[in-house]
Amino acid sequence: MEFPETGRTIEIQSYKHNGTLHRIWEETLILKGTSKEIVGGNDRILVHESDGRSWRTREPAICYFHGEKWFNVIGMVRADGIHYYCNLGTPFVWDEEALKYIDYDLDIKIFPDMTYNLLDEDEYKRHKEEMGYPVKIDRKINQAVRELQSWIYQRKGPFDPQFVEQWYERYLFFR
Template sequence: MESYRHCVIKSFKHNGHIHRIWQQNWLVPDDLLAPEHKAESMTVLINRQTPIQESDGKTWISRVPAVSFFIPGEWFNVVALLEEGGIRYYCNVASPPYLQGGVLTYIDYDLDVIRTPDGGRFVVDQDEYEMHKAAYHYPKMVDDKVREGLEALLARIDRGLSPFRDGDAARYYEEWLKRGGGEEN
């Protein structure tokens, strides 16, 4: 049986500058992935009270446990926030992930989708996307991929497709806790 491995998540902006760094995450071993997630070669990471460094260097500690899902080739990623009132999904429209060693990177393209515990969904930060699109001169290919990523993400949410299944996120987190929850696993 494989063990959980430490992983850092680094989010960049299109201009190459750091956007945000999640410093303590744990990679779910392949043998613990749900078959559906394994079939898509998902990278699943867990964190709880992780230090998060912002672009200005300020660091804060997350308050809510999270299970993050990264799918190769997809222009979005999904963070399941395990809140007291239920699981809220915070989804980033972003470049496909790149995992090398213990570091996962992606480019954040501002557009976000929030899926609430009651099933509502909201697209947010469209103004920020348009502002950065102009400031960073996104090529048409990037703009097209961002739009396609948003559409694919909304379709998954609307159809209740993986990873938008509360039981999966809860199971990953509970299994991680049983195995030491961030201690030397």
């Protein structure tokens, strides 16, 4: 399988457990694309929701996807520092059409001082019942929450203070 090459613009699609399309992000520029990791950048891109709404992101962002981790991380470059938004979901799949993953509702919002909030626990609980998340999936998601918390505390991967800055500089070079 070929992975998106550096400098290519791709679409990102998230799905729900029942197979329905959840959200589409247009025009993410690939900064690194391997079977293990994909790093992309975007700025003020159009996002389409499954309910027909569309909106535009407000700031530049660096997106991190891992081929074995049950989460992805978006580092948003704002005037007061880097804000992070983490989606709990399956590892990514690349199929030449788009980068795809299943979104499992839970999110972690991280502030520049590295404090964070776990979001959408009620939505996770509701969808777990409605869509019948298997016990194996529930365990994977709970393990991923703990792993993300560990990465945040350790400033590991995309939470390394230099990660977003370095990839954002590279994004600006390509743009």
